[in-house]
Amino acid sequence: MAEVDAAGAAGSSALLDLPEPLLLLILGFLHDPRSRNRAALSCTRLLAAERATRAAMSLRGDPRTPEFLLLPPGFCFPALQRLDLSLISPWGHPLLSSASPAAGYNDTHHHHHPDEIAERNAFVAGRLAAYFPAVASLAVYCRDPSTLENLAPCWRGTLRSVKLVRWHQRPPGLPGGADLEPLLRNCPALRALDLSEFYCWTEDIVPALAAHPLAAAALTDLDLGLAGATNGFPASELGAIAASCPNLHKLVAPCVFNPRYVDSVVGDDALRSLASSCPRLTVLRLSEPFEPASTSQREQAGITVVGLVAFFAALPELEDLTLDLQHDVLEAAPAMEALARGCPRIKFLTLGCFQGLCKASWLHLDGVAVCGGLVSLCIKNCQDLTDNSLAAIGRGCERLAKFAIQGCDLVTSAGIRRLATALRPMLKEVSILQCRFLHTAECLAALSPIRDQIESLEINCDWEEVEQPGCVANGTAECNHEDDEPDETSYESASKKCRYMMELDNFSSWEMLRSLSLWLAAGQQLSPLISAGLDSCPLLEKISIKVEGDLRTCPRPSPLSVFGLSDLGAFPVLAKMKLDLSEAVGYALTAPTGHIDLTQWDRFYLSGIESLESLYELDYWPPQDKDVNQRSLSLPAVGLFQRSVGLRKIFVHGTTHEHFMSFFLKMPNLRDIQLREDYYPAPENDMMITEMRPESWLRFEMQLNNQPRFTKSEWH
Structure with a gap:
């Protein structure tokens, strides 16, 4: 060890001789937190410089421990502006609350007097303010208003942006607006106020803004996404929000557009009122938080082209627009042309259930194709969008770097290919979701013109074999397709489809692909991934896999049958994976004869994860039994996680038993693990489904932090 210290001192002598401005400049080139932390551990001078220049921090662990609260006075980050307190452990429990279940490691079973709790909360808040005196952006988990009552005054003069997080149910008995009142006061x-991950009622927003008119008028960014929202703002509340916040530049809100609802945002008056109250809007995202209605059940949304033209003319600074409806807006092409004229800065556009966006009936461009400044375009549930429409969009929107399509049933692989060919110089991100005549293999083949430059790909389509039975017979192409569709639609011919599939082997690799998102049906294996053309992704860093369906109806997998995570070992730099089984439904506790429970499905999906040597971070949503609200990590899943020795971060969106956590202590590289109940409704009484209580989690965290990180041989 002495030899190592001497070598380190000799090697760092040149660095220690650098002047202070140059040292800070060198440190400024390190943006990755791990790199900055390593540099800070090299010497005391770099440690002081890192603290003086750190701009953002996300606290994990428990800041209520004596080790954190009793740090020396010199421990300070004077330049830190972005502080994230939403991930502290135990995750989801209040940091500062009159009913805090975990105030520390040693006093969780004691009942404290309210005065003692208030004094403790004030002390914790004061320590945070002393360590981080210049916080301008704060993210915090708020189970009840008392957290903000203690934290908000600490940064009264500096706090400009706040993000509130809460997935648990709203505390009963709170008056309207009580959650936001301490912050606005x-x-x-x-x-800026971000409530996109904060569960509350829509009725809480208007009273809070009305009670503090000066604070509401000062807001420029307001995100009212409201996690877990099952309803949206009616027209009267949307108008009241806009009237209270006339200086908004950004507004995100779920709205009721269904014409059958009372006070819904139908007709043109509601949109005109919004535009007149907030004329400076540059980002406007209005969406309907309901399940998509089938084509036969859709009605007219009541928004006319004339109203949209006036609406766009009143927002000349608009750059980002989302109107995601579940009911139809008919003949929208003239409105899109008015958008291009009235909002020349428009770059990001998302439209849902807008029909007639681009007819492409003549050589000239029409509808959304005339919005030549678009950088991102997302089209959902447009039933008359055809391959010719995509070709016209490719010719007119030459700057598109991101294109997404969802639920457009007339689009075929020929249209995707024509769009990709037209946008080859620019297109980097593609998302294709739930289109009737698009299959995964066909989509991958159609994207061949941009295969060497695409960076992000999301496909949520049915899987289809690359070589289908009946496609090639006697050397001729004989692919059969549905013959019950209208003759005027443009579909890909059978010969072209088969030729695209046979050409897969001749394509180049996905040289620039860094992010991949896939959808699979329940019980389906991942093996078609390679055969569909995704065998060469040298730069793939992140993959997201969504599994959806009823596992109770799937055949019982054989002992040797696995999902196929080991196939992902072909991606050499894969570092992050999201495996979402939240919509895979099965039996949690008992299963009838001939069926298996969710523990065996955990084994099916997670087998082979140990072969992913480069995997650094795992985001896992366990399968669930909706009948008992059971989303828990099983024993087979924990055992398979333990075998993946390279994992450093594990985030489980569910619960587990305390004695299962001992498996994670045997993983040598594990540094961060969290159990997140970030699904709604998150269980209020954890004892109903798990033994993992807050104090149990804190004990596990102490054991994890006290684990030896290096062996004696590694030091030498």
């Missing part, structure tokens, strides 16, 4: 400099 104590933070006069507040300009």
